[in-house]
Amino acid sequence: MATDHDQSRDTTKSPDEKGSDSAAEDRRRAARLATFVAVPVTIVAAIGAFALVNSTHQPADSDADHSGKGSGKTVSIDAPVLADADFKACRALVTKVPQKLTGLDRRLVDGKHSAAEVAAAWGDPAVRMRCGVEEVTVPKSGEVYRLGAVCWYADANKHRTIWTTVDREQPVELTVPATHKQPGQLAQALSKPVAKKIEPIKDIPSGCSGK
Numbered sequence: 001m002a003t004d005h006d007q008s009r010d011t012t013k014s015p016d017e018k019g020s021d022s023a024a025e026d027r028r029r030a031a032r033l034a035t036f037v038a039v040p041v042t043i044v045a046a047i048g049a050f051a052l053v054n055s056t057h058q059p060a061d062s063d064a065d066h067s068g069k070g071s072g073k074t075v076s077i078d079a080p081v082l083a084d085a086d087f088k089a090c091r092a093l094v095t096k097v098p099q100k101l102t103g104l105d106r107r108l109v110d111g112k113h114s115a116a117e118v119a120a121a122w123g124d125p126a127v128r129m130r131c132g133v134e135e136v137t138v139p140k141s142g143e144v145y146r147l148g149a150v151c152w153y154a155d156a157n158k159h160r161t162i163w164t165t166v167d168r169e170q171p172v173e174l175t176v177p178a179t180h181k182q183p184g185q186l187a188q189a190l191s192k193p194v195a196k197k198i199e200p201i202k203d204i205p206s207g208c209s210g211k
Contacts, residue, residue, distance in 0.1 A: 073107065073108075075107050075126045075128065076111050077110075077119040080118075082113070082118065086169075089170050091118060093194065096197055097190065107123075118131045126177075127174065127177070127180060128174070129172065135171055136153050138166060144205055147188035149195040150165055150167065150190075150194050160176060161175075165198070168198040168199065169200070174186060
């Protein structure tokens with residue numbers, strides 16, 4: 001017959017059993033700590049991924065120049081009415097004028113008679129170029145200037161200087177507001193594309209020679 005002592009369960013644990021329980025508790029504590037650390041890391045990773053996606057999907061700058069015809073506020077220019085051959089030559093010139101003219105940024109152009117195809121502008125206030133204008137009459141006392149490979153006549157007053165080529169089949173006009181210093185440098189910067197795209201006339205004025 002079992003005694004009360006025999007019937008009661010012996011809850012006393014050996015040293016080995018106590019060590020096993022302690023190791024298990026350590027593993028559970030480590031697992032909880034790993035979970036606690038993993039949650040913030042996951043959140044940070046998600047935030048980083050969101051920032052990366054947004055940075056690579058920003059809308060393009062609406063003022064950026066992707067067309068090669070300029071940017072910024074549009075300049076209205078009154079272009080001349082041109083015959084087909086003149087229009088073709090002037091359009092070829094406009095495709096070759098620089099995006100920067102002595103440091104002035106090129107601007108968008110609009111206006112009558114397909115102005116964007118045969119005219120250009122730079123800076124603010126705008127320096128304006130028109131191709132295919134009327135031939136300029138040089139006064140007897142006037143001077144022409146050979147700037148690079150092109151001859152220009154300058155008509156200046158206190159408000160602006162108008163430079164016009166005098167040795168090209170399609171005369172090119174450059175209007176430079178007085179606020180821009182050394183306007184001749186602007187005309188000279190255009191001489192290279194003008195010489196390449198606009199044919200010279202046969203009777204070149206005195207003081208000018210060659211393409």
